[in-house]
Amino acid sequence: MAILLLGCWEERQYRTKTNRLFVAVLSIQTLLLIGDSAICLLLNEPTSGKIPLVKTLTLITDIMAVVLTVAYTYFLSNFISQKKPISFVFPHAVSAICGVVILLWIFCLFNDWYIWYDADGNQIEGPLYKLIWLLGTLLLIFCVLFTVWHHRVLGRRDTCILATYGIFPLIGYLLESYWPVTPLLLAPTLSLVLLYVILHTQQTRSAMEQEIQLAHMETKLAKQSAELSDSRINIMLSQIQPHFLFNALTSISVLCEKNPMKAQTALNDFTDYLRGNLDSLRRTAPVPFSKELKHIKIYLSLEQMRFESELNVVYDIEADSFLLPALTVQPLVENAVKYGVGKKPGGGTVTISTREEAICFSITVADDGVGYDPQETQYDGRTHIGIDNVRARLAAMVGGTLTIQSEKGRGTSATIQLPKEKLT
Numbered sequence: 001m002a003i004l005l006l007g008c009w010e011e012r013q014y015r016t017k018t019n020r021l022f023v024a025v026l027s028i029q030t031l032l033l034i035g036d037s038a039i040c041l042l043l044n045e046p047t048s049g050k051i052p053l054v055k056t057l058t059l060i061t062d063i064m065a066v067v068l069t070v071a072y073t074y075f076l077s078n079f080i081s082q083k084k085p086i087s088f089v090f091p092h093a094v095s096a097i098c099g100v101v102i103l104l105w106i107f108c109l110f111n112d113w114y115i116w117y118d119a120d121g122n123q124i125e126g127p128l129y130k131l132i133w134l135l136g137t138l139l140l141i142f143c144v145l146f147t148v149w150h151h152r153v154l155g156r157r158d159t160c161i162l163a164t165y166g167i168f169p170l171i172g173y174l175l176e177s178y179w180p181v182t183p184l185l186l187a188p189t190l191s192l193v194l195l196y197v198i199l200h201t202q203q204t205r206s207a208m209e210q211e212i213q214l215a216h217m218e219t220k221l222a223k224q225s226a227e228l229s230d231s232r233i234n235i236m237l238s239q240i241q242p243h244f245l246f247n248a249l250t251s252i253s254v255l256c257e258k259n260p261m262k263a264q265t266a267l268n269d270f271t272d273y274l275r276g277n278l279d280s281l282r283r284t285a286p287v288p289f290s291k292e293l294k295h296i297k298i299y300l301s302l303e304q305m306r307f308e309s310e311l312n313v314v315y316d317i318e319a320d321s322f323l324l325p326a327l328t329v330q331p332l333v334e335n336a337v338k339y340g341v342g343k344k345p346g347g348g349t350v351t352i353s354t355r356e357e358a359i360c361f362s363i364t365v366a367d368d369g370v371g372y373d374p375q376e377t378q379y380d381g382r383t384h385i386g387i388d389n390v391r392a393r394l395a396a397m398v399g400g401t402l403t404i405q406s407e408k409g410r411g412t413s414a415t416i417q418l419p420k421e422k423l424t
Helices: 002-011 017-044 051-081 089-108 129-149 156-178 186-258 260-281 289-310 330-341 374-378 385-398
Strands: 115-117 123-125 311-317 348-356 360-367 401-407 411-419
Touching: 017 051, 017 186, 051 089, 051 129, 051 156, 089 129, 129 156, 156 186, 186 260, 186 289, 260 289, 289 311, 289 330, 289 348, 330 348, 330 360, 330 385, 330 411, 374 401, 385 401, 385 411
Parallel strands: 311 348
Antiparallel strands: 115 123, 348 360, 360 411, 401 411
16 A cells, blocks of 8 residues: 555646545555554454553544545545536535444444453454444445446446445455455455556556647647748748849839940840749748859849949859858848949949858958948938848848948948858
8 A cells, every 4th residue: 555655646646636535545544454453463462451452443443444435435426527527415425424433433432332352352243333334334335336327437447446445345244254354454455456557547648648739739839930930031031022123123224224225135134034033032941052142143233234333243252052041142232232332432342252160151241332330320210121131031040140340431241140050
């Protein structure tokens, strides 16, 4: 019994009401076994001085046996109610009957109406012994009938095991008529071992079901999180695509006025570019840098047709075997042309460089244009969708960063860093 109690506490089965009641049943049964063992030791060498102690211990163990019956009926009712709501009239009725039995035992403590012992330690039955024994037997029978009554709810296995709590002691009573040394307390002990198996199996099954449900919930949450992330990326990408298209078409529009022949060539190139690369504009997954660079070169060729000698472009590419979110370098190049070199009298140079470092790939877009004061730009009241968009997509998709440094009159440098661990 001590091992079963330790098992229940180790598995924390006492957290539910049903399992706490089962722990109470085990505890009372353990005390009963200890009390019965003490009585057997005292009667092994009986003396007149030990008889009052034996009688008192007998009364205490009998009362615990009744309390055990009450605790078991409440455990049984709670166990069944976990599967189907039921009335608790039965355990209340058993409690009332057991209360009457306890009162009778207390009354018999002051006389010999229940049991008494002679000088040799032999137990002598009193006039109320048969009545109290009959009440106890009826309670066991009622427990069996109550269990069988709910067999459809419990199922065959649980019904058989729960019924043993009443059947095993009844068999013990019958054996006692022919074999006086029958250990009656071993009958409910064996039944409680079987009940522990039920609860242990139920607890294990419940834990597995909870783990499966938790795994499903985690998978569902991960899927929802990924869908939300994709949705945010789609929204951000939908913001940046018109930005690129608008700038390219604006450049062609300017060429139409300055050089119609170049405008026609640019429009043809841009049409071919859109036909072959429109899918990449809609991609939310990272793309090869070489593809991003191709888009940039087409855009810059359009702008060079517009600015002519006022726009110089330098490509310092040392690394290109990596991925990055689509259209992340493009807005930086557009800003370098439009707000840097484009506003500088006489134009300037835009330099695009890449490096492979120990823990990351870096991309730098620099210009020697007019530059700006970062503090003034931060509070200029304008919305910087392009830059904010790039930063957000870099962080969300590859854990990248964007750092911008600028100085009035000297130009601007924008650097993207892409951690290698996020790109593998």
